[in-house]
Amino acid sequence: MEWSKVLSRINWQLILTLSICFIGEVPSFATSPARIDWFTVRDVEGQSLDLKGSRWKVVCFLGAECPLARLYGQRLSQLSGEFAPQGVRVIGINSNPQDSAADVRNYMRDLEISFPIVKDEDQSLARRLGATRTPEVIVLDAAGMVRYQGRIDDQYEPGISRGKPTQHNLRDAIEALVSGEQVPIARTITVGCLITFIEPAAKMQARDESLTFTRDIAPILNQHCVECHRPGEIGPFALTDYDEVVGWGEMMLEVIEQKRMPPWHAAPEYGKFIGARHMPPEDLKTLAAWVSQGMPEGDPKDLPPLPKWTAGWQMSTPPDEQFTMRQQPFQVPAEGIVDYQYFVVDPGWKEDRWIHAAQVVPGNPSVVHHSIVFVRKPDGTRSNGIGWLGGYVPGQRAVELPPSYARLVPAGSKLVFQMHYTPNGHKTEDTTKVGIWTIDEKDVTHEVTTRVALNHHFEIPPGAKEHKVGLQMRQFTSGSLLLGATPHMHLRGKSFRLEARRENGLETLLSVPEYDFNWQHLYGFTSPIPLDDISALEMEVTFDNSAGNPTNPDPNQFVTWGDQTWQEMAVAFFDVALPCDQPRIVVRHESDEPAESQQQRQERIDKLTNEFLSDMDSDGDGLVLYDEVPESFRIFGFKQMDHDHDRRIERSEIEKEAQRRL
Structure with a gap:
């Protein structure tokens, strides 16, 4: 693209932006x-x-x-x-x-x-x-x-x-x-x-063809884009042939320059992650130069073959078992906001399952914003983690656990599909399914569980641009390994930071400076992180409830915890591997906090307990019943606090949880 055209575009956008900032609307003109x-x-x-x-x-x-x-x-x-x-x-x-x-x-x-x-x-x-x-x-x-x-x-x-x-x-x-x-x-x-405008034929004949689609551009797209932008996948259009790519030339540059694509939100200076998506600056420079040259096709003989992608199931073999969320498809309206949907499936398991991999496949990717499948264990079963089985978000590939790692699902468990739909402009329907791959118990060396850190004691004031909420997780079983982390907020979520507290201070493990509700990644570490020398995982979540947040449903409202997208959550999920051949001993660390008296500690425990009862005990009887809490808390936290598995949380159980967190 000629620099005069670039400057013209920039100047026009600048004029419009300044007009909006100082006048409140774009001025009309003849x-x-x-x-x-x-x-x-x-x-x-x-x-x-x-x-x-x-x-x-x-x-x-x-x-x-x-x-x-x-x-x-x-x-x-x-x-x-x-x-x-x-x-x-x-x-x-x-x-x-x-x-x-x-x-x-x-x-x-x-x-x-x-x-x-x-x-x-x-x-x-x-x-x-x-x-x-x-x-x-x-x-x-x-x-x-x-x-x-x-x-x-x-x-x-x-x-x-x-x-x-x-x-x-x-x-x-x-x-x-x-x-x-x-x-x-x-x-x-x-x-x-x-709209990509095609140059007249006379200009096309005189253009520079030092870069071509077949030789220079197709390999870049195959590496960074075609995984999603191909027939049958979640990308709204395919980037697998020349005629299609030419029409999206200008648009590709825009979304890459704005860092909307490829979808990845972890700051590169912290941590190394499985499946990280980054387009190197030299590839973007090549793509921009090709567009400015008129996007010549080149010699078809130079075109590389498309990568080999597995359609449907992404593992090397078909799943051992698969289950749909329900027999009848869910009807998704043409527009508006659809409340989270929950579907319970009984897989009929009479024996324990050791699950090495799980993949959630949306029936209609155009309307499934995300889907999570949880395990609801039978009452009275030991609860280790929140029962996460698998999830789907756009652009995220199914993850196979390391060899000999698996999740234990007890016999009699049920599967809970949590579905979040975003209408696409016309009425449609969806039937999402999950597939599982199992291994024999004798081959398992590490049990994988998903733990959750959450803070539901927050209230975001109207107009707050950077409202910070802290989360913390302590007490890890000896020999535990941290495999990955998934932050979760809603439309006001702005950033997320994860740090490990060690004897010599804090180490940043993950920073998500621009959290995007549309892309909820599992950030899997390329090398599992031992937790024995970590006294706590500390997190800071930032919310933007200002009018400057374009996704904000209403900047004039106080915002608290809730299931719906116009409410908020401060949650982080952690995949942790526990060695099967070691006793489950919790590693104790010296407190990193200043010493406090027994009375001060009890006051903090009482404060947390009273806050929890205020949030969750809707009828004020001093008991938190299973049926009176939000669905999200039933999944994420109820069983962790219901120690006697009687489907109610008493004050003594709340105090025990408060002691554990402190």
Whole structure:
């Protein structure tokens, strides 16, 4: 890309940003008429556009595979039907070189689009109207003057899905125009997928072909992108062939430069992790240079073969057993927020299972934000950890435990599927399943459990930009090894830091400076960390409840612990391996805290106990019953505190837990 074009883009973005910061909206400005003979334009079905009686044209630029264009498809159809009687006509335009007419027709069928869509083969309509992204809308009057240009509303942005829009920009513009009033905000910043414009043939012939797709770019994409961006996987589009890649050239650069892709959020200066995703600067430089050169294809003989990926199950063999979350699919609505769903499955196990690997496979990856499968052990069974079996989040590969490592699942246990769905713009359904791989007990040297550190005694004030909450885990069994960590917060989660306290001070094991609720990684250490010389794992979670957090459901609310995404959690999961041939002895360390009197310690225990009862004892009878706590606490913490397994937590049990934590 020429530097003049780069500077022009930067200057324009800077002007818009400063306008928003100091004025509160993007200023409107006069535009030249778009002189387009709409009566000669034909839609993807070959039909001339019927625009008789239309006073206003709402032109929507749409991409068949752009996630935001898919989310907004049905909403545009609703607006089209609502305002058609008032002389408003909605026209879709697809200017993406990677989308064929068949792709557009499939898009219309899948999303039940009621308005016509034009395939802008030469991209002339996009150039004349100044469109740059999908979905971008432009409202024209009868004279072809642009009266509004920008986004549809503010509900969806890349990586952001609000429960409902707070600004209805397109609707406000249409309602103002049909009422004969001034459009309140004539221009807004469009978010979504960049349209890659193809250079004219004359320029294409004169371009520099020192870099080619087949020789230089395909190997980079195969290494960093194709794992997810291939047919049948979670990426919204494939990056496996030249014609498709060309259409996403500019967009690829943007998401990589903004560090949205490849998805990985651990700071590189701390720790080494299994499956870490980083695109080296030299690869990004090569990709940017290729795009600036016009994206030449090169010699097909130079094209490397695609990596060998396992479809469906990711282990070398099929699972020994598999279970679906329920027989009937769960119906996912077209939009809105879906409460966490829990499904209990009885696998019918009459004998113990030693599980070496588990993989959760979503039935419909486009709507499954994440899924976790827990083990609910029979009442009275020794509880060692929280019963984690396996999980799925977009982009995370199934992890096989080291050889001779396995999880023990007692006979009679049940499986609990925790499902979090994010609607994708049209009604659909899902049936998620889990597969397990077992090994014989005689081959097991280490039992793997998942422990949890949590703090539910917090209240985030309205508008707080950096509200910090501390977590801690102490008392590790002799010979234990830390295999990995998974931080968990919700939409206000900002950062996470994990430190190990040793005799000589604190060591940072993991730092996640920009936590993203959409990508909840298991950070597995390449070398397990011995816990014998660690007196405590200490964590700091930071929440952003300010208006500057684009994912914040409501910055004006006090926020406390809860299952739902508009509430919050401060949780960290830890996979720990325990040697089977050693007695379970807890390693004791000298306290790192200043000495305190017995009375001071008891006061702290009483404080924690009273706080817990205040949070969890809804009827005030001094007992915390299994059925009166949030589902998340039932899974994460109830059995750890219910020492006598009677499905209720008494004050004495709370005090014991407080003593353990202190």
